[in-house]
Amino acid sequence: MVDVFADRTLIQNNRDRDELDTEQQVVRKLRNKVLLLYFGSGSCPKCQCFSLLLKDFTTRLLDEYYVERAAQLALLYVSQDQTEEQERKFLKTMPWRWLTLPFTDSFKSELLSRYAITESPTVIVVRPDGEVITREGVAEITTRGVDCFTNWWRASDIIDRNFLLPEDFEPLTLKSLTHGIRKLKYKIEKRNEDEGDSDQE
Numbered sequence: 091m092v093d094v095f096a097d098r099t100l101i102q103n104n105r106d107r108d109e110l111d112t113e114q115q116v117v118r119k120l121r122n123k124v125l126l127l128y129f130g131s132g133s134c135p136k137c138q139c140f141s142l143l144l145k146d147f148t149t150r151l152l153d154e155y156y157v158e159r160a161a162q163l164a165l166l167y168v169s170q171d172q173t174e175e176q177e178r179k180f181l182k183t184m185p186w187r188w189l190t191l192p193f194t195d196s197f198k199s200e201l202l203s204r205y206a207i208t209e210s211p212t213v214i215v216v217r218p219d220g221e222v223i224t225r226e227g228v229a230e231i232t233t234r235g236v237d238c239f240t241n242w243w244r245a246s247d248i249i250d251r252n253f254l255l256p257e258d259f260e261p262l263t264l265k266s267l268t269h270g271i272r273k274l275k276y277k278i279e280k281r282n283e284d285e286g287d288s289d290q291e
Contacts, residue, residue: 091120091125091216091217091218091219091220092116092117092120092121092218093220094220095116095120095166096113096116096117097113098116098191098195098197099111099191099192099195100115100116100119100166100189100190100191101189101190101191101192102186102187102189103167103181103184103185103186103187103188103189103190104186105186110189119164119189120164120218121218122162122218122248122249123162123163123164123218123248124161124162124163124164124215124216124217124218124223124239124242124243124246124248125163125164125165125166125215125216125217125218126148126163126164126165126166126213126214126215126216126227127166127168127201127205127213127214127215127216128144128165128166128167128168128211128212128213128227129168129170129201129202129205129207129210129211129212129213129214130167130168130169130170130210130211130212131169131170131171131172131176131180131210132171132176132177132179132180132181133171133172133176133180134170134210134211136210136211137210137211140211140228140231140232141180141183141184141211143231143232143235144165144211144213144231145183145184145185147231147235147236148163148165148185148187148188149185150236151163151236151239152185152187153185161239161243162243162248162250163239164189165187165188165189166188166189166190166191167181167184167188167189167190168190168191168198168201168202169190169191169193169198170210171193174193174194177190177193205222205225211228212225212227212228213227213228213231214227215227215242217245217246217247217248218246218248223242223245223246224242
């Protein structure tokens with residue numbers, strides 16, 4: 091799938107909307123990852139509801155506040171918005187790790203045809219070699235949440251960053267919302283214990 095986008099410009103959904111316009115930059119973002127192609131629109135009521143789920147889904151898999159390491163996952167928003175202003179307004183509420191194509195890029199139409207998209211929202215889950223893992227991304231994310239990523243990962247045949255074999259793969263360990271607080275508390279308690287031992291000596 092990297093080859094399909096190697097000569098395209100992708101935009102990082104951060105404050106500066108950084109353009110990834112070299113093959114090296116694009117490859118670095120997409121290589122060896124499960125790719126979600128999200129066909130949607132910020133003005134579509136169904137998309138608005140689903141986007142909240144998708145935002146939480148990608149955040150919990152990619153944000154190191156929730157996981158020990160980010161999942162091998164990338165998301166490309168294929169905008170169906172009527173205006174660039176609509177698109178930007180929508181993306182401002184979505185995670186910065188999302189990628190998108192330039193608003194005027196005709197390649198969006200090619201993707202619509204390639205995957206025979208007839209409704210929004212639609213999420214196509216794709217392996218690095220371009221083979222479709224599932225066209226039912228919306229339904230799977232809605233019903234199973236982050237648990238569905240494990241199945242996609244196994245079906246993708248991508249190489250784990252730690253060079254684990256697919257059968258050795260374990261589901262990502264999610265951190266609780268209080269993980270950081272508990273970690274800080276442990277450090278403080280441990281430091282107090284060490285200081286107490288020093289005083290006794």
